[in-house]
Amino acid sequence: MKNINRMEILKFISEITDTEAIGQETFCGKNIYFLRNKLNNFWEEKYQVEFISQTRKYFFTLLIRGMQAESDFIHKRVVDFLRSKKLQRNIIVDTESISTMV
Secondary structure, three states: OOOOOHHHHHHHHHHHHOOEEEEOHHHHOOOEEEEEEEEOOEEEEEEEEEEEEOOOOOEEEEEEEEOOOOOHHHHHHHHHHHHHHOOOOEEEEEOOOOEEEO
16 A cells, blocks of 8 residues: 655646645644635635545545635546556545545
8 A cells, every 4th residue: 555645646736727735734734735826916725625534544535625616627637646646545536526436
């Protein structure tokens, strides 16, 4: 069983959404990250990504929510990316209206 590299997942999501990942440990906790972009010289959060560990060995949930736009359009690409990593874990990818177990 491989470990889940959160930064690698965030980098992938950032690339397909044209955003930048930042952590908000102070306000929201260490497992929640925001993806933001710059618009008219102001940073705005577009997506919230939360990593929820269910058990130490197998179950893991990746929760992606849109703050400015719906996140369902990236669901299939994130699922395919995680499958390609062959992590040997049950990972649930959950966006606004779609949930898939990888």
